[in-house]
Amino acid sequence: MPQGHIDLYQTTSLRSGKDEGSYSAWDFDTEVEYGITDLLQMSIEVKQHYFDIDGSSELNNDNFYSFGGVAMAAKYRFTSVFKDGYGFAFRPEIGYLTHDDVGGLDQHELFIAPGFIYQKNFLDDTLIFAANAAFELAWGKKPAEEYDHELSFEGGFGLSYRFAPNWFGGLETRFRSEYPDFDLGNHEHTVVFVGPALHYGGEKWWATFQYGYQIWGHGVDEGGSQTYAEETRNETRLKLGLNF
Amino acid sequence: MKKRDFLKCLVTACAVGAISQRARADDFLTLDKAQSTLFPGEKLTAVPITLTADQQKQIQLLSGVRVRSETVNAWKSGNGGWLIVDNVIGKHEFIDFALALTPKGSVKGVEIMSYRETYGREVMNPKWRALFTGKTSGDPVQIDKDIKNISGATLSSVHITDGVRRLLRTWEVALRGK
Numbered sequence: 509m510p511q512g513h514i515d516l517y518q519t520t521s522l523r524s525g526k527d528e529g530s531y532s533a534w535d536f537d538t539e540v541e542y543g544i545t546d547l548l549q550m551s552i553e554v555k556q557h558y559f560d561i562d563g564s565s566e567l568n569n570d571n572f573y574s575f576g577g578v579a580m581a582a583k584y585r586f587t588s589v590f591k592d593g594y595g596f597a598f599r600p601e602i603g604y605l606t607h608d609d610v611g612g613l614d615q616h617e618l619f620i621a622p623g624f625i626y627q628k629n630f631l632d633d634t635l636i637f638a639a640n641a642a643f644e645l646a647w648g649k650k651p652a653e654e655y656d657h658e659l660s661f662e663g664g665f666g667l668s669y670r671f672a673p674n675w676f677g678g679l680e681t682r683f684r685s686e687y688p689d690f691d692l693g694n695h696e697h698t699v700v701f702v703g704p705a706l707h708y709g710g711e712k713w714w715a716t717f718q719y720g721y722q723i724w725g726h727g728v729d730e731g732g733s734q735t736y737a738e739e740t741r742n743e744t745r746l747k748l749g750l751n752f
Numbered sequence: 753m754k755k756r757d758f759l760k761c762l763v764t765a766c767a768v769g770a771i772s773q774r775a776r777a778d779d780f781l782t783l784d785k786a787q788s789t790l791f792p793g794e795k796l797t798a799v800p801i802t803l804t805a806d807q808q809k810q811i812q813l814l815s816g817v818r819v820r821s822e823t824v825n826a827w828k829s830g831n832g833g834w835l836i837v838d839n840v841i842g843k844h845e846f847i848d849f850a851l852a853l854t855p856k857g858s859v860k861g862v863e864i865m866s867y868r869e870t871y872g873r874e875v876m877n878p879k880w881r882a883l884f885t886g887k888t889s890g891d892p893v894q895i896d897k898d899i900k901n902i903s904g905a906t907l908s909s910v911h912i913t914d915g916v917r918r919l920l921r922t923w924e925v926a927l928r929g930k
Contacts, residue, residue, distance in 0.1 A: 510871050510903075510904030511904060513871065546904040588906050591896065591906050591910055632817075632818055632820070632840075632841050633841060633907065633911075673844070673845055673846060674844050674845065711844075711869065711870055712870060
């Protein structure tokens with residue numbers, strides 16, 4: 509994003525399906541990003557949730573709204589994918605969360621999450637490979653978790669192709685792995701989502717629709733090849749962007 | 753109360769999605785206008801050109817840019833100059849442009865005919881477009897070599913530069929001598 513411009517993003521996500529009962533968690537993330545320079549952007553984000561839970565033996569069976577918290581991020585681009593052959597950016601994020609995103613429990617979580625973004629384009633920038641990876645340090649996880657602090661790794665990669673002017677279609681994958689007490693020997697869970705993505709971009713706005721299915725998961729004290737303590741079977745996401 | 757909070761969230765999400773701005777059309781240059789700007793007072797004759805597979809390969813090899821269409825939209829002036837109308841890929845849309853060449857194949861001028869991208873309108877700046885004037889197929893015509901990159905408009909400036917380089921080689925391979 510060039511210097512002096514503002515983008516507004518609204519991401520609406522539905523996380524649904526657990527191993528018992530009926531579970532739907534809606535996430536409403538509203539983010540404003542500003543171009544400090546052509547290479548550096550800053551953003552602020554407000555997170556909100558709505559839960560509709562029934563038949564769960566561990567969560568609050570109710571439907572209710574909860575304010576999730578706020579987060580700030582910076583993004584610095586080291587190389588341009590259009591000019592330098594590949595794009596590489598550093599994206600640190602910091603946030604304060606007042607409710608957890610699994611059951612909406614009160615908490616006072618502070619997190620920092622440095623991350624990296626890589627992009628490589630092919631065929632006149634019509635075929636795009638993108639990957640991101642970050643680690644997160646979080647404090648104040650109780651009472652939603654049994655421990656106070658946690659280390660997690662999150663990332664993903666995707667391939668998309670411009671099949672018509674304005675339209676991109678592709679496949680994306682996302683993984684997340686969590687370790688209580690910042691202890692890599694203390695694995696809590698790992699999950700992998702895979703699914704299609706469809707993107708439309710116009711002059712002043714764009715939209716991306718994604719669906720992810722949990723193809724594999726492993727959680728402590730959980731059997732099988734999927735994990736549901738903190739994750740769901742499906743993740744459906746619509747992100748709208750407005751350019752000013 | 754709870755349902756109302758949920759509705760508030762949905763209204764917020766929908767409101768963000770509903771805001772839209774009128775598309776700009778003030779930068780659109782018609783074919784007639786491009787012709788009269790680049791070849792003022794001259795009469796141009798359409799010359800239908802269809803590139804052979806060998807010519808496409810040669811242009812791609814010489815320019816390093818993929819040839820996406822076998823059709824060249826070309827017009828010839830009375831003194832042997834050429835006008836070529838082409839497009840390059842923008843972030844989401846095509847960027848239409850017109851390239852004027854002298855009878856000896858050097859760039860006489862570049863005009864952006866349509867630009868519908870969110871950012872990068874700086875490529876319409878006459879000073880930047882003037883960097884192409886006089887370039888021939890023997891010049892690099894590359895960003896950060898003999899053409900300056902526009903920070904904040906990198907994709908557009910790279911693709912337009914690649915497009916001009918491809919058309920210079922197109923003249924060399926398919927138009928010269930016609």
